[in-house]
Amino acid sequence: RTERIQEGVERLIFTAGTSTLPYIQENEKIISEASMILETPSANILQKLQETVNELRELRRRYRSFIKIAAKYRAKELLSKSLEFDKLRIYISREREDDREYVFAISDELIGPPQPKCFIAVYGGEKPSILIVCNEEAQNLGLHAGELASKIASRIGGRAGGQKKLGQGVLQNDVDEEALGKIVLEAIREILKS
Known part of the structure; x- marks a missing residue:
């Protein structure tokens, strides 16, 4: 020992x-x-454990592929509901599931060149998280994801921050997609006009 x-x-x-x-x-x-x-009998524990680990790996692989499929469908839905501010295209999502991997998969589907784009997601239940991703073109316009996350969180209640490309934090209060859209537009207007 x-x-x-x-x-x-x-x-x-x-x-x-x-x-x-x-x-x-x-x-x-x-x-x-x-x-x-x-x-399983004690003598077979190692074999059974290896089988279980292999099954778990396979389930995780399948889960990730299902996440990608679901994210593609959600991204298509968000494409039709996007907002515009000057040249910036904004995607706002309120996801009830507390699955960060899923939210990142959605952002991967939406954020890409050539147009300036920003993805804002609030996800989770009682104390939701916020995630903001800005592509390089949006950053060139002057948008900073960490600053945007901080401004949104301060309006809703919570704390957030981050880098130019990625902002994240935790909110104290829940918010619906419509109210989030208004808060986001105010915060973006404030950042880009300064």
């Missing part, structure tokens, strides 16, 4: 004879519980 005394220093504790019995019993208990969880 080892004990960590401080950073970089570990104490090794050796036991022999009857004093080893509690450690062996603890290990046997762990193996028995793992056997019950995996629904």
Whole structure:
């Protein structure tokens, strides 16, 4: 058994004879519980664990492909509801699911050259998160995703920030898509007119 005394220093504790019995019993208990969880005999735990890990990897791969498909459909829907401010095209989304990977997949579908584009998403339940992505053309107009995220979060209640391309944060209050659209336009107007 080892004990960590401080950073970089570990104490090794050796036991022999009857004093080893509690450690062996603890290990046997762990193996028995793992056997019950995996629904397999103790001798087959490693094989069953490897099968489970492989299944998990396959499920994650499938999940990512489903996310991409769903994101394409959501992006098509958002294309028809986009807003414009001067030359800037703005996509606003309110997603109830707290799935950051899905939101990034939507932004990947929407944000691209040649037109200046900005994607704003509020996602999650009770205390939603905010994510803003601006393409290079939008940045050249003077839009800063982190600054925009901060302005939106301060109006809704919450904290946000970030870089020119990516802004993110957490909101204290929920907001619907229509109200979010008004707040976004005010904040963009404020940033681009300054």
